[in-house]
Amino acid sequence: MTTTDTPRPVKADSVRALSKRRPRGGGGGGLRRAVPATTLLWILACLYGLPVLWFVLSSFKPAGDLFSLPLTVLPHDPTLSGYKAAWDSANFSQYFINTTIVCVITTILTVGASCCTGYALAKYDNKWLKVFFIGILATTMLPSEVMLAPEFLVVRDLGLYNSFSGIILPAVLTATGCFMFRQFFLTVPDELVEAARIDGARELSIFLRIMVPISRPIMLTLAILSFQWRWNDYIWPLLMLNDPDKFTVQIGIQSLVGAQNINWSVLLGGSVISMIPLILVFLVFQRYVMSADINAGLKD
């Protein structure tokens, strides 16, 4: 394409280099290439963005306007009544507190445990570690959704049924987290560890005082991922909890869908409310997620 797009094929590479350095400028060739790519990108972006936009806009419509034809994109007279109804009807404030507790505790434990395990896997050579590494790999093949019944029985027999610990503890070990930290610590030179050893540092203090601080970017990335997984979890909390006062947000939303006649006004409001915390977390930490050089083996 480069050769056909530019008038002088001989200098194709220099033109390309120029247009790369100054994407906005460049000759006619640069512009002609920019148009199809940009158009396609934004058509796709619209396709991805419109469902959410329509959903959120609809949530501001009064219940009576939701189905009135012709459908209008913008609400005629925007109202928060759907939000208010959802918040009041489904005990959402309690669900929010519950979900926040579960997410924050799980995330802290996940980051801590993954950091320790990832470091051990990267910096120590021991056959038990290799066996355990294969074990962690196996958890990606046999996810907890597949073992719902036996895992439920185990957690029940441990006396964790209908408690937050029953949701939190099984979620702490993640292959993704261990992989991310392992990959990161593999890139840290072994000489750094050796030097600290020569200085007389003990193994665990090398880990705590040198390795933990330098792994902060990975910690943040995993924290965001973990928070997202747990906030959006549905099936495990549903199985674990039978006390409505302990329900999480997702169970609350699904209980609104479950009814025979869906009250869309309440459902739309509740759904948008449930999205807000993650959107906020994402906006604050966006650059970490976006630039994350996430490595192989990711799963929740």
Added chain:
Amino acid sequence: MTKRASDVSVSPPRRRSKYTIAPLVLIAANVVLFSLFFVWPAVIGLVYSFTNYTGVGAFQFVGLDNYQNLFGDSVFYDALARTLLYTVLVVPLNFVLSLLIANLVVSKQAKGASVARVVFFIPWLISPIVVGVLWRWLFGENFGLINYVIEKLGGNAIPWQSNADLSLGVVVMAGAWWGTAFSMLLFIAAIKNVPVSYYEAASLDGAGPWRQFISITLPSIAPTSFIVILLNTINAMKEYPLFLALNNGGPGTSNNLLVQYIYQTGFKTGQIGYASAASFVLMLILMAVAIIQLIVNRRMENR
């Protein structure tokens, strides 16, 4: 400290095996969790799959009865077939979309890529339950935006909810839409790691963008493609909340998937033994999928 490191001329073995206590302390927490919530359930699940256990009280070993019944159970077959169909549809769609979008986002030519990237990312923040609600709202037969637009354009309303195949189609679209962001992130990282000099050399040789994509980008990101396909396959095979919120496995029970089947036999009707057997069939399929993909990946790398 780094200075000291360079002073150590006697290069020690890269990793030493003389440390055993420190690594054990470091992995202790995860070892306990792994044993409690992975090994133990896996073992008792396997044992229960040969029993008629209901979750309480005594139980008897029934040999392979559960497995035999499972293969004679048309509901299980339907759930299995529907799960495989969903996987076969959603994984390639997700792959193509996320690879295309990742290329566009990274491309120097496309304007506004950083803003568009945020748009593509937002679906991933939405929980599967809410994604289901959202697409149900969009594809409602009598009230949805899509049918409204189709009718405005002169078409007939499409039975998105009452036709089983169309209903599955909506979930496939929702699943691909939701999963794009994550695969896109992996692809972006991989594409950025391809050396620019490859492309420069190729364009000197007169290769166009499509040729460059086929001959340079695709082979260079093959490991990432493998991971994306593997993870998406595993996730698709165990999808449930999306179906639950979008069409509740409907119309009727036509879109009941495997995890839903396991959930219903295990928790609604208390047939823990039977549900465990179904779980192990699902596990065997997942392992087979992973092994096949691993072999294909090896072959491609060795070629």
